[in-house]
Amino acid sequence: MPTIPVSNSECGGGCGGAPSAGTRRDFLKQGAKALGASVATIILCDMTDLTKMAEASGATPQRANLFADGYDWTKHSYVYLVDIRKCIGCGSCVRACSRENNVPPAHFRTWVERYRVSRSGEAVIDSTNGGMDGFEPSQTGLDITKAFFFPKLCCHCTHTPCVQLCPVCASYRTVDGVVLVDETRCIGCGYCVQACPYGSRFIHPETHTASKCTLCYHRITKGMTTACVQACPVEARMLGDMKQVGDKVAEIIATQRVLILQPELLTDPNCYYLGLTKEAR
Amino acid sequence: MEHAKHIIRAVLLLVIAATVFVLARHFAIPASFGEYGPYRSASVTEHAAREPMHGEADSCAGCHADEVDFKAEGKHAKLSCESCHAQLSVHVHNDQKVGDMPIPKPIEACGWCHEKLRARPEGFPQIVLADHVAENGETMTDSVCLECHNAHNPSE
Structure with missing residues (x-):
């Protein structure tokens, strides 16, 4: 019967003779030290982060250098104003938004609805392709006594239902008052799409993440206005900043009879409407 | 000190549990999360960093001053050029013409x-x-x- 050679490693460092004595023990010791050190580093780093977070939860604004280009988001608070009485329903805003933000076909970050209301209060509401191709004259079969266009977009609510229920903290509201989606975190569950009472969110058909109006955050942080506001030929849409002295929109909000959509929901929207009527909802 | 080893075991378990928690937390939470609130603040700068597609109100005047002035005199003064044509990015990029503006x-x-x-x-x-x-x-x-x-x- 042939003998099977037994390697030293099989019986560990204890029985293998002088060269390998204590090898495993040393290895384990070194390993434990390295592991301990890395864990300690991680814990220390996290402790520093936690301290930062504790500071951040205080009233004082935190690191001012979040934006490399010198934009200071603590100095802005954006509001939006739509004057329904001025809107001509041309759809320029919808086309501009779509091109600016590469919005997928048949999805809209802003859109225009047409309301045609009869004396008895019956309303015909349409928004073919979000109003992107304008509106066609059409028959309603009703005796129309009131008609208007109703542009819509994300209201950038102060108390946002969509942010509150996001299970992965992908939706948030910035310090300057814009509700955004972190597409790298969004899992596309669609809760926010259901939660938004204004219908302003959708699931992007390609990325499968929630998508919505960003108030052209890439433009407003560079001192530009939003694509939709710039495109509007009749100034039915205006972007304002409550923290700017002498802001035109802030002045209108302060002096005129502006309304918000669905105030009963207590979402505290930052999109204000002039000329809103009871049928518009 | 007859039961010291029970205490040591309990403490050791606690230390291991705490370590596992801290490690799990470290790897589960993305960088820049929680700096300003329960979100990844790098996402804000990612949004802000996107390149605008439409120009500014006076972008066209740089090359087409005559047309812009002519338009400004008339009833289409408040109508943005890009509203009827297209976004500036299809036409100009980094001050270089990249394509024709659609009509x-x-x-x-x-x-x-x-x-x-x-x-x-x-x-x-x-x-x-x-x-x-x-x-x-x-x-x-x-x-x-x-x-x-x-x-x-x-x-x-």
Whole structure:
């Protein structure tokens, strides 16, 4: 019967003779030290982060250098104003938004609805392709006594239902008052799409993440206005900043009879409407 | 100290549990999360870093000052060039021309604003396109509007 050679490693460092004595023990010791050190580093780093977070939860604004280009988001608070009485329903805003933000076909970050209301209060509401191709004259079969266009977009609510229920903290509201989606975190569950009472969110058909109006955050942080506001030929849409002295929109909000959509929901929207009527909802 | 080893075991377990928690937390939470609130603040700068597609109100005047001035004199003064044409990015990038600016079909683009609709505000100039073309003895084509109007300054 042939003998099977037994390697030293099989019986560990204890029985293998002088060269390998204590090898495993040393290895384990070194390993434990390295592991301990890395864990300690991680814990220390996290402790520093936690301290930062504790500071951040205080009233004082935190690191001012979040934006490399010198934009200071603590100095802005954006509001939006739509004057329904001025809107001509041309759809320029919808086309501009779509091109600016590469919005997928048949999805809209802003859109225009047409309301045609009869004396008895019956309303015909349409928004073919979000109003992107304008509106066609059409028959309603009703005796129309009131008609208007109703542009819509994300209201950038102060108390946002969509942010509150996001299970992965992908939706948030910035310090300057814009509700955004972190597409790298969004899992596309669609809760926010259901939660938004204004219908302003959708699931992007390609990325499968929630998508919505960003108030052209890439433009407003560079001192530009939003694509939709710039495109509007009749100034039915205006972007304002409550923290700017002498802001035109802030002045209108302060002096005129502006309304918000669905105030009963207590979402505290930052999109204000002039000329809103009871049928518009 | 008869039962010391029980205490040591319990403490050891606690230390292991705490370590596992801290490690799990470290690897589960993305960088920059929680700096300003329960979100990844790098996402804010990612949004802000996107390149604008539409130019600013005066972007076109850099090369087309004559057209811009001509438009500014007329009733289309408040109409953005990009509203009828397209976003600046298809035409210019880094001050270099990258493509032609599209020109829309006048009958379509004029109609977006001026086709008569009940919902448009009264006082805004509107016409029934077909009737207007017929009344002026023209035949309906894509560019029939340009027979009488200049799109950049329509009263001309």
